[in-house]
Amino acid sequence: MNYSIVTFPQKKVQDWANSLRKRYDPQYCYIPPHITLKEKFELSDETFEKTVESLERVAKEVREFHVKFNKVSHFYPITNTIYLAIKDKEPLVELHDRINELFEPVKPAHQFVPHLTIGQEMSDDELHDIYGRLRMKEIELETGIDRFHLMYELENGSWSIFQSFLLAKD
Amino acid sequence: MNYSIVTFPQKKVQDWANSLRKRYDPQYCYIPPHITLKEKFELSDETFEKTVESLERVAKEVREFHVKFNKVSHFYPITNTIYLAIKDKEPLVELHDRINELFEPVKPAHQFVPHLTIGQEMSDDELHDIYGRLRMKEIELETGIDRFHLMYELENGSWSIFQSFLLAKD
Numbered sequence A, B: 001m002n003y004s005i006v007t008f009p010q011k012k013v014q015d016w017a018n019s020l021r022k023r024y025d026p027q028y029c030y031i032p033p034h035i036t037l038k039e040k041f042e043l044s045d046e047t048f049e050k051t052v053e054s055l056e057r058v059a060k061e062v063r064e065f066h067v068k069f070n071k072v073s074h075f076y077p078i079t080n081t082i083y084l085a086i087k088d089k090e091p092l093v094e095l096h097d098r099i100n101e102l103f104e105p106v107k108p109a110h111q112f113v114p115h116l117t118i119g120q121e122m123s124d125d126e127l128h129d130i131y132g133r134l135r136m137k138e139i140e141l142e143t144g145i146d147r148f149h150l151m152y153e154l155e156n157g158s159w160s161i162f163q164s165f166l167l168a169k170d
Helices: A011-024 A045-061 A090-100 A124-134 B011-024 B045-061 B090-100 B124-134
Strands: A002-007 A035-042 A065-074 A082-086 A115-119 A141-145 A147-153 A159-166 B002-007 B035-042 B065-074 B082-086 B115-119 B141-145 B147-153 B159-166
Touching: A011 A082, A011 A115, A011 A124, A011 A141, A035 A090, A045 A090, A045 A147, A045 A159, A065 A090, A065 A115, A065 A124, A082 A124, A090 A141, B011 B082, B011 B115, B011 B124, B011 B141, B035 B090, B045 B090, B045 B147, B045 B159, B065 B090, B065 B115, B065 B124, B082 B124, B090 B141
Parallel strands: none
Antiparallel strands: A002 A035, A002 A147, A065 A082, A065 A141, A082 A115, A147 A159, A159 B159, B002 B035, B002 B147, B065 B082, B065 B141, B082 B115, B147 B159
């Protein structure tokens, strides 16, 4: 079974993202706006329970935090993805690292850029057009992050929730 | 903010339901296949935290259980909804009642029919046609129910997860 680990920002941020995802993100229908903490991975039934326990432990050891979104950015030319960029990346990077260490050593060379996708799989022209329009936009969005979620993939490519993990209270 | 409380059956059941929902359920895009335990309701920021605590208490007091789906049924002429019917309703009815008691006394006159929607908002003709085709189908699906989920509604009508609540281990 395929799993992924994400955190959902608060509704205000999700609504803002959806207003763009609706047109520019083919994943619009498959999962609400989110920040990915671990990309799609497989788990066997044998290792599943242990992984859930480990995620519970990580959640208890990481304190809840706030993040601010300050601009629209892109991953071009690596991928034609446009995203809402995050100002203070550290707490998200730390949470990402703590989770990913459970699976394999996090390589220092691997740079995790926490982001909230608002458009992907578009043509170069479309990407430049949309980015051109959005890059000057003043963005003042923020969200508390006090939990993350283990999701599993259905046959149609959409994601359903398995469990939420609450971070330690500040 | 609008909330609802649902439980998601295991993937096999969700995939089966989605193969029909894709064509017959306008909500296909907005939430994975689920069994509703409390229909859409509003919560103010003031009462929210207390409600979450109460749901945690209910989850601890209800034991996990299994349900079997045994046939396709419909709510016509009340609504043009086709659903996967559940054989042993009692544990779902009990969980439903325990949750709904937190909000208002459950009226004995109100009959809760636990179900998993596979089609809705169709014309009478379409409903009779689809039901005619599915009613003779032998269905052997089952799922463990060991958790339920508090969801919130985004502006576009889709549902995002707030928190999962784990039932007591059997």
